[in-house]
Amino acid sequence: MKRSTATALGRHAVLIVGAAFVVMPFLWMFTTSLQSRAETYSNGSILPTSWHWENYAVAWEAAPFGQYYLNSLIMAAGIVGGHLVLDAFAAYAFARLRFPLKNAIFVVLLAALMIPTFVTIIPAYSLVASFGWIDTYWGLIVPRLADVFGIILLRQYFASIPSELEDAARIDGCSRVGIFFRIMVPLALPAFATLGIFSFLFAWNDFLWPLLVTNSDELRTIQIGLSAFQGRYGTSWNYLMAGTLTATVPSIIVFMFFQRALIRGIAASGLKD
Amino acid sequence: MTQLASRVRPDRFRGRGGAPRARYERGEILTAAAFLLPALVVLGVFVIYPIISAGYISLTSWNGFSPVKEFIGLDNYARLAQDPEFWNSLLVTCIYAAGVCLLSVASGLVVALLLDAPLRGRGFYRGVYFLPAVTSSVAAAIVWRYMLDPSGFVNTVLEGVGIQGPDWLQDRWLALGALTLLTVWKNVGFNAILYLTALQALPEGVFEAAQIDGASFAQRVRYMTVPLLKPMTFFVIVQALITSFQSFDLVYVLTGGGPQGGTEVLGMIMYREAFRLSDFGYGTAIAFVTLFLVLGVTLVNWRASGSGRSSLR
Numbered sequence: 001m002k003r004s005t006a007t008a009l010g011r012h013a014v015l016i017v018g019a020a021f022v023v024m025p026f027l028w029m030f031t032t033s034l035q036s037r038a039e040t041y042s043n044g045s046i047l048p049t050s051w052h053w054e055n056y057a058v059a060w061e062a063a064p065f066g067q068y069y070l071n072s073l074i075m076a077a078g079i080v081g082g083h084l085v086l087d088a089f090a091a092y093a094f095a096r097l098r099f100p101l102k103n104a105i106f107v108v109l110l111a112a113l114m115i116p117t118f119v120t121i122i123p124a125y126s127l128v129a130s131f132g133w134i135d136t137y138w139g140l141i142v143p144r145l146a147d148v149f150g151i152i153l154l155r156q157y158f159a160s161i162p163s164e165l166e167d168a169a170r171i172d173g174c175s176r177v178g179i180f181f182r183i184m185v186p187l188a189l190p191a192f193a194t195l196g197i198f199s200f201l202f203a204w205n206d207f208l209w210p211l212l213v214t215n216s217d218e219l220r221t222i223q224i225g226l227s228a229f230q231g232r233y234g235t236s237w238n239y240l241m242a243g244t245l246t247a248t249v250p251s252i253i254v255f256m257f258f259q260r261a262l263i264r265g266i267a268a269s270g271l272k273d
Numbered sequence: 274m275t276q277l278a279s280r281v282r283p284d285r286f287r288g289r290g291g292a293p294r295a296r297y298e299r300g301e302i303l304t305a306a307a308f309l310l311p312a313l314v315v316l317g318v319f320v321i322y323p324i325i326s327a328g329y330i331s332l333t334s335w336n337g338f339s340p341v342k343e344f345i346g347l348d349n350y351a352r353l354a355q356d357p358e359f360w361n362s363l364l365v366t367c368i369y370a371a372g373v374c375l376l377s378v379a380s381g382l383v384v385a386l387l388l389d390a391p392l393r394g395r396g397f398y399r400g401v402y403f404l405p406a407v408t409s410s411v412a413a414a415i416v417w418r419y420m421l422d423p424s425g426f427v428n429t430v431l432e433g434v435g436i437q438g439p440d441w442l443q444d445r446w447l448a449l450g451a452l453t454l455l456t457v458w459k460n461v462g463f464n465a466i467l468y469l470t471a472l473q474a475l476p477e478g479v480f481e482a483a484q485i486d487g488a489s490f491a492q493r494v495r496y497m498t499v500p501l502l503k504p505m506t507f508f509v510i511v512q513a514l515i516t517s518f519q520s521f522d523l524v525y526v527l528t529g530g531g532p533q534g535g536t537e538v539l540g541m542i543m544y545r546e547a548f549r550l551s552d553f554g555y556g557t558a559i560a561f562v563t564l565f566l567v568l569g570v571t572l573v574n575w576r577a578s579g580s581g582r583s584s585l586r
Contacts, residue, residue: 011387012394018384019401022458025416026404028426032419041424082315090312098297099305105313112320116519116567118540118560122547123323123330126337143319146312176304205409207522212548223411227526230415237419248412255407259400262407266463267470 029248033241040237052238059242062233064217068225068247075140075210075221076203082145083199084192090146091154092180096166113148117208125212139213140221144203150195153265157191158184194265197258204251222247331557338551349558358534358542359559365449366538366566370517372453377513378506380457381464386494388465389472399469403462410459410522417455418442418527445535448528452536455523460516464509471505472498507578511571518563539563 024046031048032040033055060066093099094106124143133139161184169179185192210221220228226247233239255262331349333342353359384402388395405413420426421441428438441447475498483493499506521540524530530537530545539559547556 008392011392015387015398019398022402022405025420028420029416086312086315089308093305093308097301097305099302100297115324116563118519118543118563119327120320120323122553122557123326124319146315201407207411223409227411240415244412244415248408251407263466266466
């Protein structure tokens, strides 16, 4: 009994030291965001020593963070919506319907998942440029409306739903489309939640593609705006940290609310964006 | 009624009507086509077609704008072989990838082992360790850049114990080390959850038996857990490889590839050649090198980890 208590204490000690290392940058970001400019060059305290909340207003005035936020939200909504609808349709076809070349198509998609994004990004960029989609929401959203990861995730889940339910519905005269909407979708809501969170985090945090297809402040997403803000105000650490924190908050909130669905998704699929 | 029956059990009607593929039902194929079409169009146009197209672009001197793509054979690859910046980048990327793999496996395994027990606040720890993974690369790199600044947290702490800290991001090896740590920091929660999942799937009885037979905790980890987790280690290494060979955002913001090319990973020179210098052909050739590297190293790792008897599927 005594020994196991000691072991548990040991575990806690190591975990807390590790957690401190992990959390330190977040604390430092928060503390700095509330300091005056002079303090950022002299103060080593990890806990807030002053409370200059106006830094946030200054940062948001200095760059159109509101517009960046809006652009990121629009892009994320488009991508999440696209994944939930397009991936789900395709996943259902792969999980339940029988059609020629089914396995061949699926293998091609799996293989595409292994290809580094660097390979596809140059031709995809010139394609989007030739459509005249540079600096438009189309360019930000349409090329990412569907993804292979979501198809695999939902297909696995659909396949685990007992087919007796569908058989019963079919005997009752329900069409395939009806079965999809009335049986599969309601039963697969947890999987939809998982995919939705992955897709949101992917979209909100995405950098390289929005960097390539946007030029103007009107279309820049939050990550691109933040990176540009750093270029301009690189040494005004307090404002920079205030901007960085506001850009990070949505991901953290989503994570806190949907932690379970996210972790379940990783455990189930062992995949990431 | 017959129609309904055929919907329920299409198998029974195999071979009916002389159609060469009577295994499939027309209505079902049409439904499948309608369901698949939207996703396949998007993926076909923006993923599959670009892969094929990239293969050709890497054999041209295309600048990204001109309507003509002049075919130059393997010239881009020959140019790579003589480009000192490319060799520097390849070296930097390989050192970086090796560091990320090693530390990802170690940190993920340690955190998972610590969490793999009935422990108060387990969910809390798991959440905390996962926090960096949901943070954007841009935000993470900005904060680290400030922490490593001469006036930042790290040097202030070092000063507190009487050490004059270096200018971390101005030294090429220290900068590469910082980039490696940043990447590992960002993924530690992800790797820990992967290992935790694998740990929880292991048979408990064997471990209890070993404990009763007097095997210490260290012995159990060394001779039982680590070998049993091999398939997951393979997977963690593959993920770490893909992450580091594809690294761009973190480098772009933390160091911009500097100092003196010390952190110029392949993604950085690909970006510069293609999008700054408008040499799409050369940029695409660099992208293909990352593809060959990922595939090659994965294959070697797969062989090494015992013919890849992995439980990935």
